Amino acid sequence: MAAKILLIALLALASSHALASDPSPLQDFCVADMDSKVRVNGFVCKDPTVVKAEDFFSTGLDKAGDTGKKLGSNVTAVNVNKIVGLNTLGISMVRIDYAPKGLNAPHTHPRATEILTVIEGQLFVGFVTSNSDNGNRLFTKMLKKGDVFVFPEGLIHFQFNPGHTNTVAIGALSSQNPGTITIANAVFGSKPPISDEVLAKAFQITRMAAKTLLLALLAVASSLAMASDPSPLQDFCVADKDSKVLVNGFVCKDPKVVKAEDFFFRGLDKAGDTGKKLGSNIAEMAAKILLISLLAMASSLAMASDPSPLQDFCVADKASKVLVNGFVCKDPMQVTAEDFFAMGLDKAGNTENKVGSMVTAVNVNKLAGLNTLGISMVRIDYAPRGLNPPHTHPRATEILTVIEGQLLVGFVTSNTDNGNRLFTKMLKKGDVFVFPEGLIHFQFNPGHKTVAIGALSSQNPGTITIANAVFGSKPPISDDVLAKAFQVDKKTVDWLQAQFWADNNN
Numbered sequence: 313m314a315a316k317i318l319l320i321a322l323l324a325l326a327s328s329h330a331l332a333s334d335p336s337p338l339q340d341f342c343v344a345d346m347d348s349k350v351r352v353n354g355f356v357c358k359d360p361t362v363v364k365a366e367d368f369f370s371t372g373l374d375k376a377g378d379t380g381k382k383l384g385s386n387v388t389a390v391n392v393n394k395i396v397g398l399n400t401l402g403i404s405m406v407r408i409d410y411a412p413k414g415l416n417a418p419h420t421h422p423r424a425t426e427i428l429t430v431i432e433g434q435l436f437v438g439f440v441t442s443n444s445d446n447g448n449r450l451f452t453k454m455l456k457k458g459d460v461f462v463f464p465e466g467l468i469h470f471q472f473n474p475g476h477t478n479t480v481a482i483g484a485l486s487s488q489n490p491g492t493i494t495i496a497n498a499v500f501g502s503k504p505p506i507s508d509e510v511l512a513k514a515f516q517i518t519r520m521a522a523k524t525l526l527l528a529l530l531a532v533a534s535s536l537a538m539a540s541d542p543s544p545l546q547d548f549c550v551a552d553k554d555s556k557v558l559v560n561g562f563v564c565k566d567p568k569v570v571k572a573e574d575f576f577f578r579g580l581d582k583a584g585d586t587g588k589k590l591g592s593n594i595a596e597m598a599a600k601i602l603l604i605s606l607l608a609m610a611s612s613l614a615m616a617s618d619p620s621p622l623q624d625f626c627v628a629d630k631a632s633k634v635l636v637n638g639f640v641c642k643d644p645m646q647v648t649a650e651d652f653f654a655m656g657l658d659k660a661g662n663t664e665n666k667v668g669s670m671v672t673a674v675n676v677n678k679l680a681g682l683n684t685l686g687i688s689m690v691r692i693d694y695a696p697r698g699l700n701p702p703h704t705h706p707r708a709t710e711i712l713t714v715i716e717g718q719l720l721v722g723f724v725t726s727n728t729d730n731g732n733r734l735f736t737k738m739l740k741k742g743d744v745f746v747f748p749e750g751l752i753h754f755q756f757n758p759g760h761k762t763v764a765i766g767a768l769s770s771q772n773p774g775t776i777t778i779a780n781a782v783f784g785s786k787p788p789i790s791d792d793v794l795a796k797a798f799q800v801d802k803k804t805v806d807w808l809q810a811q812f813w814a815d816n817n818n
Contacts, residue, residue: 337400337401337709337748337749338400339357339360340360340725340726340728340748340750340751341360341363341368341397341399341400341401341725341748342355342357342399342400343357343358343360343363343367343396343397343399344356344357344358344392344396344397344398344399345357345358345359345396346396351552351564351565351566352564353564354392354399354400354488354489355392355396355399357399358396363397363735364735365722365735365736365737366737367395367396367397368395368397368723368735368737368745368746368747368748369395369397369737369739369743369744369745369746370390370394370395370743370744371742371743371744372388372390372742373388373390373405373407373482373713373742373743373744374741374742375388375742376409376478376480377407377408377409378409379409379410379411379414379478380411383414383415383416383417384410384411384412384413384414384415384473385408385409385410385411385414385415385416385417385471385473386408386409387406387407387408387416387492388406388407388408388409389404389405389406390404390405390406390711390713390744391404391405391485391488391489391490392404392488392489393489395744395746397746397748398488398711398746399488400488401488401709401746401748401749401769402486402487402488402686402709402769403484403485403486403487403488403687403709403710403711403746403767403768403769404424404484404485404487404488404489404490404711405482405483405484405485405711405713405744405767406482406483406484406485407480407481407482407483408428408471408480408481408482408483409478409479409480410433410435410471410472410473410478410479410480410481411473411478412473412475412476412477412478413472413473413474414472414473414479415470415471415472415473416470416471416472417470417494417495417496418440418468418469418470418494418495418496419468419469419470419492419493419494419495420466420467420468420469420492420493420495421463421465421466421485421487421490421491421492421493422466422490422491422493423465423487423489423490423491424465424485424486424487424490424491425462425463425464425465425485425486425685425686425687426462426463426469426483426484426485426486426490426687427460427461427462427463427483427484427674427682427687427688427689427767428460428461428462428463428471428481428482428483428484429458429459429460429481429482429483429657429674429689429765430455430456430457430458430459430479430480430481431457431480431481431482431715431765432457432478432479432480433457433473433475433477433478433479433480434454434455434456434457434473434474434475434479435454435455435471435472435473435479435481436452436453436454436455436471436472436473436474437452437453437454437455437461437463437469437470437471437472438450438451438452438453438469438470438649439451439463439464439467439468439469439470439652440467440468440469441467441624441625442467442624444623444624451647451648451649451652452649453649453650453652453653454474455653456655457658458655458656458657458658458659459653459654459655459657459658460653460654460655460657460674460679460689461652461653462652462653462679462681462682462685462687463652464621464624464625464652464681464685465486465621465685467624468495482713482715482765484687484689484711484767485687486685486686486687486769499511550564550565550567551564551565552564552565552566621684621685623641623644624644625644625647625652625681625683625684625685626639626641626683626684627641627642627644627647627651627652627680627681627683628640628641628642628676628680628681628682628683629641629642629643629680630680638676638683638684638771638772639676639680639683641683642680647681651679651680651681652679652681653679653681654674654678654679656672657672657674657689657691657765659672660693660763661691661692661693661818662693662818663693663694663695663698664695665814665815665816666812666814667698667699667700667701667814667816668694668695668696668697668698668699668757669692669693669694669695669698669699669700669755669757669816670692670693670816670818671690671691671692671700671775671816671817671818672690672691672692672693672818673688673689673690673817673818674688674689674690675688675768675771675772675773676688676771676772677772682771683771684771685771686769686770686771687767687768687769687770687771688708688767688768688770688771688772688773689765689766689767689768690765690766690767690768691763691764691765691766692712692755692763692764692765692766693761693762693763694717694719694755694756694757694761694762694763694764695757695761696757696759696760696761697756697757697758698756698757698762699754699755699756699757700754700755700756700816701754701777701778701779701816702724702752702753702754702777702778702779703752703753703754703775703776703777703778704750704751704752704753704775704776704778705747705749705750705768705770705773705774705775705776706750706773706774706776707749707770707772707773707774708749708768708769708770708773708774709746709747709748709749709768709769710746710747710753710766710767710768710769710773711744711745711746711747711766711767712744712745712746712747712755712764712765712766712767713742713743713744713764713765713766714739714740714741714742714743714762714763714764715741715763715764715765716741716761716762716763717741717757717759717760717761717762717763718738718739718740718741718757718758718759718762719738719739719755719756719757719762719764720736720737720738720739720755720756720757720758721736721737721738721739721745721747721753721754721755721756722734722735722736722737722753722754723735723747723748723751723752723753723754724751724752724753725751726751749769752778775817777813777815777816779813780813780815782794783805783808783809783811783813784809784811784813788809791805791806791809794808794809
């Protein structure tokens with residue numbers, strides 16, 4: 313029986329990784345309680361009855377970052393440390409400023425895919441595949457205003473401004489706290505430093521050259537920003553076995569007392585007792601622990617883990633006739649930089665419709681490289697008095713920033729949350745707001761023309777516009793059902809069903 317359960321757990325684990333499921337919160341939201349002394353992977357939840365709209369709100373992405381450093385770039389991050397409402401929602405946002413010739417140096421995000429669009433200027437961007445991918449292939453692209461590019465999770469990537477004017481980009485990452493490892497800083501600036509003998513051999517240079525490089529790189533200002541998510545939410549969460557707090561797994565030990573021994577175990581050099589019927593040995597307790605661990609891992613994927621690709625990328629093969637959850641992968645040897653690139657987010661959408669808004673989406677259907685990476689991006693244009701009507705994204709949290717104009721935004725919690733509470737906020741240029749996964753939300757422009765950039769924690773978030781789905785379904789829902797549900801007469805329902813329900817999705 314245990315063997316069968318283990319097999320099922322492993323199959324569930326493998327299939328769920330291959331299908332790259334997006335974060336799946338277990339309640340409407342889990343706003344981070346920064347004052348709690350309890351350590352978990354991420355943050356414990358604030359009492360939901362004291363949560364307010366400000367917990368999903370931040371300002372400042374209209375302000376240019378200081379690029380007066382050696383690298384000539386600055387990353388302004390809006391992650392869970394800035395917006396506590398991002399906790400468990402698997403997404404965050406950044407603004408990156410680049411001086412002329414400015415560089416966001418080669419780095420990785422250990423817990424996130426990044427999708428980026430150029431707001432102003434131009435960028436030369438690229439990423440390098442892993443060792444197993446036919447020898448660390450480099451994919452590069454020159455981006456201009458409105459272009460979009462994707463950097464797959466965990467891969468080394470960079471952005472460089474080759475021009476003579478400043479460049480601004482907005483990026484989104486598929487984690488509430490993605491983490492950043494700037495390669496030069498980590499390798500040559502670690503504390504304590506890595507042995508120069510190790511580095512000299514690794515980089516095939518003399519020990520003197522390694523020391524010189526170490527000193528030079530220590531002087532470089534770091535372009536670190538960002539930080540992580542439900543799988544995991546920081547660099548490590550060492551189990552505190554002495555804690556009496558019960559969670560799924562273990563609470564975290566104080567990181568200040570963590571040491572190398574916490575990541576160490578010995579004994580696998582000892583031969584096990586093979587004097588049994590099968591001629592092999594796995595300690596009975598170890599087998600049970602392995603089984604429990606695998607079941608916990610499989611279940612934790614349903615509990616808000618970020619996408620976990622099984623290779624560097626799985627570019628969607630749109631020509632394949634094979635049907636899977638998402639898309640099968642194109643032959644990696646045929647993949648090019650164009651598969652991670654899209655253009656057009658500098659172009660205004662047509663808002664001449666009944667609701668006065670237009671959503672221009674860059675999802676896996678437009679950018680094949682997004683397949684399995686758990687993120688996408690949108691531009692939303694609003695005419696004066698334009699509305700992005702109440703809707704939900706069944707598979708994604710949305711994070712949105714205003715590029716131009718102003719917006720009245722809001723979301724409504726589920727029935728179980730003390731009676732469908734409404735959280736609203738007026739946003740101006742540079743403000744950021746979060747709409748938790750699956751909740752009904754809207755944006756309304758009370759003033760002049762407005763433009764927003766949003767990112768969603770799914771390659772294909774889905775949109776259900778409430779009015780369209782309820783009163784415009786095909787075939788229509790019975791007017792008896794709707795009259796009873798909305799407590800109105802059937803004539804009112806029939807009139808609503810006879811209307812033309814505008815679609816504002818491009």
